[in-house]
Amino acid sequence: MAIDTLTYAELGARLTISPMAARSLAKRLGLPRFLSHDGKALVHVDLAEIRHTPRAPGHREAGNVALTAKIATMQTEIARLEAAAGRHRADFERERERADRLMVELLQANAQTTAAKEATARLEGFLRSSGRMEDAINSRGVAARRPGNLAADLVAADRKAVREQSTSGNSGLPGKS
Secondary structure: OOEEEEEHHHHHHHHOOOHHHHHHHHHHHOOOEEEOOOOOEEEEEEOOOOOOOOOOHHHHHHHHHHHHHHHHHHHHHHHHHHHHHHHHHHHHHHHHHHHHHHHHHHHHHHHHHHHHHHHHHHHHHHHHHHHHHHHHOOOOOHHHHHHHHHHHHHHHHHHHHHHHHHHOOOOOOOOOO
16 A cells, blocks of 8 residues: 555556546546646555556547548538539529519510500590590591501501510410410
């Protein structure tokens, strides 16, 4: 039962472990410790009572190899997920551009529909009022030519709208694709 006062380095040398492992062992066993005059930590220890068998160095390395393999697997998974995210981002951008094009086409069709409705309303209004105006028409039939001109203008505008829609990829009929 000889109690020795040793530094962590000396304790590690006697137990064939590193100084850090000796420090950890002293803490774990609750050995009395104090500082020397030069600032080094000293430990009071009875080496006969300590039953310490150091681990084989290969045991610790096996854990590191398993951890390294797990890290490599996770890095591969991260790369795979990043590639999938890139593909999804490209799909998103393509669909967003498509939606923007469709929105432009929808706004154009809406404007053409509104213009056609306005022209129809003007024509209907003129046709309703032309019955009352027939009494005030001169003998040359000027009022009779007006509905014909308006109808021709309406047909020309409709044909123009159909041509514009067919060049933009639509079938030419509003509401049909």
